[in-house]
Amino acid sequence: MTRHKNWFRQEPKDFTDKPLRNRKFSKRYLFDADFRELDLDGALFDEAMLEGARFDGSSLAQASIRNAHLAHAKFRNTDLTNADLSYDRDFPRKKNSCFYADFSHSAMENTNFSRSPLTYARFERSILIHANFNRATLVAADLTSSNMQNADLRFTNLSRAKLVGCDLRGANLSFTNLTGANLENAIYDDTTIWRGTRYNQRTRWVDGKRQPPPLRHPS
Numbered sequence: 001m002t003r004h005k006n007w008f009r010q011e012p013k014d015f016t017d018k019p020l021r022n023r024k025f026s027k028r029y030l031f032d033a034d035f036r037e038l039d040l041d042g043a044l045f046d047e048a049m050l051e052g053a054r055f056d057g058s059s060l061a062q063a064s065i066r067n068a069h070l071a072h073a074k075f076r077n078t079d080l081t082n083a084d085l086s087y088d089r090d091f092p093r094k095k096n097s098c099f100y101a102d103f104s105h106s107a108m109e110n111t112n113f114s115r116s117p118l119t120y121a122r123f124e125r126s127i128l129i130h131a132n133f134n135r136a137t138l139v140a141a142d143l144t145s146s147n148m149q150n151a152d153l154r155f156t157n158l159s160r161a162k163l164v165g166c167d168l169r170g171a172n173l174s175f176t177n178l179t180g181a182n183l184e185n186a187i188y189d190d191t192t193i194w195r196g197t198r199y200n201q202r203t204r205w206v207d208g209k210r211q212p213p214p215l216r217h218p219s
Contacts, residue, residue, distance in 0.1 A: 047096070069096040078106045086132075087115040114152075168192050184208045 014034045022042040029049045037057040045065040052072045059079040067087050085098070097117040104124045114134040123143045132152045140160040150170035160180040168188040175196040182204045204210055 067091045067096060070098040070101045072100045073098075073102070075101065075103045075106055078103070080106055080108045080111050082110045083108070084112045085116055086112045087117065089115060173197050178203050 015038060016034070018038075020035075020038055020040050020043060022044075023040070024044045025048050026044050026046045027048060030053055031049055032052040033050065033054070035053060035055045035058055038055075039059050040055070040063055041059050041061045043060065043063045045063065045068050047067045048065070049069045050065075050073050051069055053070075054074045055078050056074050056076045057078065058075075060075075060083050061079050061081045063080070063083045065083060065085045068085070070085070080103070087096075097119070098121055099117065100120045100122075101118065102122045103126055104122050105126060106123075107127045108123075108131055109127055109129045110131065111128070112132045113136050114132050116133075116136045118136055118141055119139040121138065121141045123141065123146050125144070126146045128143075128146050128148045128151050130150045130152075131148065133156045134152050135155045137157045138161050139157055141158070142162045143166055144162050145165040147167045148171050149167050151168075152172050153176050154172055154174045155176065156173075157177045158181050159177050161178075161182070163181055163183045163186050165185045166183070166187070168183075168186055170191045171188075172193045173195075174193055175198070177198045179198060179200040180202040181199070183206055184204055185208075186206050188206065201210055
């Protein structure tokens with residue numbers, strides 16, 4: 001009788017005190033791995049299985065985490081500046097996702113989340129200046145009090161998302177789906193682009209009201 005290998009148990013789970021800068025982890029099974037407070041700048045995690053992995057307090061600047069499975073992964077207080085967490089357009093999404101991933105209080109300036117499936121993800125009080133969320137799915141995501149200045153939110157699905165207190169100055173929300181989203185106390189001005197933005201009667205706007213939508217900066 002052939003004994004099948006258990007690949008999930010063969011991968012190491014604790015990487016403490018190991019040199020990991022520019023390390024390659026592509027397509028590896030790293031469920032629940034402990035990467036907390038490590039230098040992972042430039043590391044490669046493309047298509048890795050990272051469900052439940054913990055990266056709290058680590059530095060992942062310029063890391064590549066494309067098409068990876070990040071469901072329930074923790075990136076709290078993490079430096080993801082210039083990192084790439086995007087998904088390819090034709091990449092199968094049946095298995096890999098970023099559902100429930102936690103990016104709270106993290107630095108993500110110029111980070112690429114294009115086409116990422118981020119349903120129920122958390123970004124509270126994060127720095128998302130110039131972040132790319134083009135065509136990402138952020139259904140019911142929590143972006144409370146995040147700095148999203150000049151972020152690319154074109155064609156992003158933000159239905160039922162929490163954008164309370166977000167700084168949206170210079171952000172591009174062209175054709176963004178805001179149905180049921182909460183933008184109470186969000187900051188915006190005449191540099192915020194609302195072209196073709198979708199909303200409905202459940203969308204809560206900056207003044208806390210649901211109608212009418214204040215999509216134009218008052219003169």
